[in-house]
Amino acid sequence: MTKDFILTEFFQFQSIQLQRIIRYSQELSDHYQLDSHIDIDLLNLFESDILTYITNQLLIIVPTGSNTNVHIFSTILIKLSGDKEIKISDKHNVFLNSYQSLIDYYQIENQDINFYTIAENILKVYKELEKEDGFPSFDFNQELIIDYIPNEIDMQLFMNLSGSDCLEVADINKDLKQEPKFYSNNLWAVYILQILSSFAFSLSFINAVYYIAYRGATASDISNLSSYFNLVQIPFSIFWLWISDKIGRKNVYLIITLLYTITSIFLIFISFIVNNQTAIIIMQTIRGIQGSGAILSPISFLMASDLAPPKVRGLVIVLVNVFALTGSMLSFGIQLLLAALPKYKTTPEMAFQDVFTKISFSYYDSQIIATVIYIINFFITALFLKESSQAINLNRFLKKNGLAHKIKEKGLKLRIHVNKNIIILFMGYLLSLTGDNALRIGGNYFILKSFGFTNPNESREFLSTVSMVSLALGIIVVSIGTKRLINTIGECRSIIMAQFLSIGEALINFSINPPLNPNIMYLTITTSIIASIYCDSLFLQLLSMYTRPETRGKVMGLFQIGNSIGRASSGFIVGQLQNYNYRNALILNTMFQCSCLVFVAILNPPLQRPEMEEAQKQIEEAKRRDILI
Numbered sequence: 001m002t003k004d005f006i007l008t009e010f011f012q013f014q015s016i017q018l019q020r021i022i023r024y025s026q027e028l029s030d031h032y033q034l035d036s037h038i039d040i041d042l043l044n045l046f047e048s049d050i051l052t053y054i055t056n057q058l059l060i061i062v063p064t065g066s067n068t069n070v071h072i073f074s075t076i077l078i079k080l081s082g083d084k085e086i087k088i089s090d091k092h093n094v095f096l097n098s099y100q101s102l103i104d105y106y107q108i109e110n111q112d113i114n115f116y117t118i119a120e121n122i123l124k125v126y127k128e129l130e131k132e133d134g135f136p137s138f139d140f141n142q143e144l145i146i147d148y149i150p151n152e153i154d155m156q157l158f159m160n161l162s163g164s165d166c167l168e169v170a171d172i173n174k175d176l177k178q179e180p181k182f183y184s185n186n187l188w189a190v191y192i193l194q195i196l197s198s199f200a201f202s203l204s205f206i207n208a209v210y211y212i213a214y215r216g217a218t219a220s221d222i223s224n225l226s227s228y229f230n231l232v233q234i235p236f237s238i239f240w241l242w243i244s245d246k247i248g249r250k251n252v253y254l255i256i257t258l259l260y261t262i263t264s265i266f267l268i269f270i271s272f273i274v275n276n277q278t279a280i281i282i283m284q285t286i287r288g289i290q291g292s293g294a295i296l297s298p299i300s301f302l303m304a305s306d307l308a309p310p311k312v313r314g315l316v317i318v319l320v321n322v323f324a325l326t327g328s329m330l331s332f333g334i335q336l337l338l339a340a341l342p343k344y345k346t347t348p349e350m351a352f353q354d355v356f357t358k359i360s361f362s363y364y365d366s367q368i369i370a371t372v373i374y375i376i377n378f379f380i381t382a383l384f385l386k387e388s389s390q391a392i393n394l395n396r397f398l399k400k401n402g403l404a405h406k407i408k409e410k411g412l413k414l415r416i417h418v419n420k421n422i423i424i425l426f427m428g429y430l431l432s433l434t435g436d437n438a439l440r441i442g443g444n445y446f447i448l449k450s451f452g453f454t455n456p457n458e459s460r461e462f463l464s465t466v467s468m469v470s471l472a473l474g475i476i477v478v479s480i481g482t483k484r485l486i487n488t489i490g491e492c493r494s495i496i497m498a499q500f501l502s503i504g505e506a507l508i509n510f511s512i513n514p515p516l517n518p519n520i521m522y523l524t525i526t527t528s529i530i531a532s533i534y535c536d537s538l539f540l541q542l543l544s545m546y547t548r549p550e551t552r553g554k555v556m557g558l559f560q561i562g563n564s565i566g567r568a569s570s571g572f573i574v575g576q577l578q579n580y581n582y583r584n585a586l587i588l589n590t591m592f593q594c595s596c597l598v599f600v601a602i603l604n605p606p607l608q609r610p611e612m613e614e615a616q617k618q619i620e621e622a623k624r625r626d627i628l629i
Contacts, residue, residue: 005394007150011158011166014116015150017123018042020140024126025050027136041080041157042119047091051098054125057134060101067096072113079160080115115161164398169390169548182316185307186386190300191323193377193385197257197296198327200373203334203366204264211363212283214356215276225287232291233564238557240295241302245553248392249303250385256293257381261374263290268367271360297324298560301537302553305544306388313544314486318537322475325529329471334369336465338362389553421604422546422555426562428495428599429539433566435502435592466521474529491538495600498534499593501527506589542603 007015018040025038028050036048055062067073073096074088099118102125103111110117129135158166183191209222244252263286270286273279300320308316338344344362346355387393485494505527508520540559547555 005167005169005390005397007155007158007166008168011154011162012150014119014158015040015154016145016148017119018154019145019148021045021119021123021126023145024130024136024138024140027138028054028129031136040153042115043077043080045122046077046095047089048095049091051095051102054129055098055101058102058105058132060105062094062101063097065097067093067100069096069100069113076113076115076118076161080157159398167394167398169394182308182312182319186384187304187307187316189380189384189386190303190307190320193253193380194297194300194320194323195327195330196373196377196380197260198324199330200260200264200327200370200377201296202328202331203373204267204370206331206335207338207363207366208267208283208287211271211359212280214359215279217280221280221284224284228284228288229291229294230564232288233294234561236292237295237298237560237564238554240293241298241553241557241560243553244299244302245389245391245551248387248389249299249306249553250381250387253296253299253381253385254378256296256299257374257378259293260290260296261371261378264367264371264374268364268371271364271367294564295560298556298563300324301540302556303385303388305540305552305556306390307386310545314491314538314541315483317541317544318478318482318533321533321537322478325471325475325533329468329475332463332465332468332471334366336468338366419546422543424599424603425539425542425546426559428596428603429559430562430566431592431596431599432495432499432502432535432539433563434569435506435589435596466525470522470525470529473526474533477526477530478533486538491541492600492603494534495538495542496597498531498538499597499600502531502535503590503593505531506587506593510587510590 006012021042022038022040025036025045025048028034029036029038029048032050032053034049034053036044036050038045038048052062070088070093073092077088077092099122100111103121106125106128108121108124110121126138127140130138130140155167205225209225212225213222240252240256266286267283270279270283273282297320301317304316304320305313339362344358344365346358350358485497489497505524508524508527540556543555543559544552
């Protein structure tokens with residue numbers, strides 16, 4: 001829990017100061033042969049005779065009467081003790097008198113009675129003692145001190161003294177030291193959920209497309225399944241990602257999974273509707289309702305950016321996309337199975353009603369499978385998914401400790417709104433998605449109409465085979481090459497490379513007169529998959545470097561609007577252009593991708609992986625300079 005939040009800069013510095021006091025107090029204790037063990041809260045120091053021995057050695061006369069500040073000092077002791085009972089004793093009075101005499105002796109001006117001032121003054125006294133003859137020498141800047149990392153005991157001490165003001169949400173962007181395994185910190189649960197949700201979603205959607213295509217849907221009807229989905233997603237995406245900052249990513253994931261489970265059940269019953277146009281309209285409506293919760297992938301990216309430190313985050317976010325595609329690949333395997341089994345297999349000589357019956361069986365059973373997968377997903381989320389919102393974890397920790405807390409966001413919101421790099425990144429992301437999706441939205445319709453297939457099942461079997469092979473190749477290439485690619489050229493150059501791959505795919509499809517040789521689809525779909533993984537993932541990786549944990553959900557929600565606009569505009573453009581000429585959409589793809597490259601070129605990127613190693617060395621050196629005394 002403690003790794004999700006840290007002490008503020010001031011209190012981290014106080015931890016270092018306390019370590020200096022503790023270690024020199026122990027030196028003095030050994031010097032005077034005292035049996036004193038000084039803890040972080042200094043309670044044992046306040047009850048020890050160390051200061052008395054010091055004043056005796058310095059020949060300082062110490063008053064013996066009751067110290068006037070003993071009652072104020074008692075409130076400090078109560079806060080320090082926490083659950084322990086502390087009573088003011090003669091030892092505390094002796095300590096205060098000795099402390100007062102020492103700061104007078106060394107002419108220390110600030111004599112306020114509060115814990116931090118007392119600690120600061122004791123350290124000043126110790127620094128002066130180290131220079132005196134007869135006192136042990138000590139290096140106050142030794143590595144064990146300046147490299148000290150505050151732990152939960154430190155946090156509890158400062159919370160007792162100052163409440164929740166001592167804590168802030170950890171900014172994982174600054175954690176350049178750690179490079180854990182890609183599956184650590186419960187990231188494996190995110191990957192499994194991505195596989196299952198993508199599998200269920202693809203299985204449901206692809207069968208729905210072929211089902212309504214055979215029931216008389218036009219290219220516009222089919223593209224509208226995506227367009228309505230993405231249009232409804234626009235107002236809801238920012239809401240869900242914003243609310244995830246308030247109630248937690250895990251709770252939002254559970255709610256959306258439940259929504260998909262219920263809507264999948266409704267999709268099952270469409271096969272019982274007789275009127276074709278009514279069935280198409282109802283399916284588009286349900287797809288729109290599903291669009292209101294279309295944030296399973298975005299929130300997975302968000303959880304990955306929360307859980308993964310910067311050095312491994314680029315790889316992790318790419319892997320989130322890879323596992324989503326793995327789920328899609330599994331769904332294509334099920335498509336092949338459904339197309340080959342006797343219950344679902346169709347042949348050219350079959351009567352129309354027989355073909356329709358078998359396609360209906362395929363659609364019905366696939367929706368049942370999708371519903372079962374969503375139910376499994378729900379239970380995995382409830383049992384194994386880790387809450388990644390550091391702000392939520394902080395609030396839970398504070399409630400456990402009986403403290404109220406309100407995250408201060410005013411300044412952060414201002415920086416988010418005026419950061420021109422986030423605006424540039426948003427425009428590049430929007431254009432990239434608009435162009436990249438223009439190649440794929442409606443592709444099922446294009447294949448069905450352009451390669452001589454006699455019915456949707458044959459077209460589906462061909463596309464499933466190509467897609468499985470291409471997904472496998474793309475996943476292998478990305479999984480093996482991503483870490484080395486990002487380490488070598490950084491995230492920005494990787495995005496540029498992906499844009500050129502997408503442009504190359506469009507040029508291949510455009511340069512050859514249709515119908516294309518089906519084997520070309522292996523090249524173009526593989527290229528499209530690699531480009532899509534890098535574009536979608538690395539834009540979000542760069543975004544995570546511009547944001548802090550408290551506001552990352554809101555900003556990711558804004559980017560999800562760009563995602564929805566890009567996909568919706570692609571759907572409308574392609575749906576209309578395919579009624580005339582599919583190749584016209586490819587020209588638009590090239591235009592959008594080139595415009596994206598212009599925005600990426602003027603982006604001032606955050607720290608990328610190739611510079612992180614050097615940056616970590618500079619951070620450590622600066623840290624040492626700042627805390628030297």
